[in-house]
Amino acid sequence: MNHAPVISSILSPDYLAAFFVLQYSFGENATCKILKTGINHTYLLSTSTAKFVLRVYYHGWRTESEITEELTLLNFLTEHGISVAYPIRDREGKYINQLKAPEGDRFAVLFSYADGETIRVPSEEVSYQLGTAMAKMHQLTVNKPIHRKAYNAASLVSWALQEARNHFDAPSEEMQYFERADAKVLAVFEQADAAALRYGIVHLDLWYENMKIRNGTDITIFDFDNCGNGWLFLDMAYSLMTLYRNESNKENFESKRESFYKGYELVTPISAEEKRLIPYGGLAIWLHYTGIHVQRFNDFSNQFLSPEFLKYWMQTVNQWMKYNGIEV
Secondary structure, three states, X not given: OOOOOOOOOOOOHHHHHHHHXXXXXXXXXXXXXXXXXXXXXXXEEEOOOOEEEEXXXXXXXXXXXXXXXXXXXXXXXXXOOOOEOOEOOOOOOOOEEEEEEOOEEEEEEEEEOOOOEOOOOOOHHHHHHHHHHHHHHHHHHEOOOOOOOEOOXXXXXXXXXXXXXXXXXXXXXXXXXHHHHHHHHHHHHHHOOHHHOOEEEEOOOOOHHHEEEEOOOEEEEOOOOOOEEEEOHHHHHHHHHHHHHHOOXXXXXXXXXXXXXXXXXXXXXOOHHHHHHHHHHHHHHHHHHHHHHHHOHHHHHOOOOOHHHHHHHHHHHHHHHHHOOOOO
């Protein structure tokens, strides 16, 4: 019997448990359960003495060389004292394993487990510690290249706009907003004072779901799947925008933003130009993920990506821009 082609499969946790017990010589049984099926599929692998996070990359999502660059960055940060979820070698010394899935080969990597809580609305102290952790990471990644995507106005917003046009073909106020935002980000980034902007490796997805807080303040960062080259203020921008979105009391947001800046600038200065561009960075990354939603519609976003969602998505970022006194 011929099998129908598969776009995306969810690999059996029991199979993965048996495979990684053997591949990592755990010497004992392990349990495996799904944590999240998203852009990639994430599993919790547990033995009697330790926990690990297993990421199974979506087929064709990242090349082996792109994943290698991500893991090299994580090892570099770990070696320099940054608390991140780091990759773990198997018994053959490899970080990356290939799994035969119905849709084709998929890459899998075992990471250290990030202990702690996921905090959607952080305190001022956590905001301060996030600023400090991010600044320490940026000190290491400034002027450091990575063989990954370069993030700029065109690759962040213009690309996403074209993707959105392919999905939302009917005229709408939301798509008109998207077009105006694309033009604005292109113009503002082009006119920016590049000499006052630090450039290096960015995480690009630094929000509460990609970090764990332990003992109230100790932060571990993970999910560097979107890391690439770009202006470092982009990381600050996305973190602050998502903090703004989740904090219903905007006076509280302002105090937490100031705590974040204090923590960051305890380590390294933020230029006036970087602060000026932070609203636009939040806008650019928010719109960029619209393109990701469209790109991965068949397996990830089909449950929510609709004209109603687009309206909500654009209203959310427009509130952020208006809060910063910017009309799009």
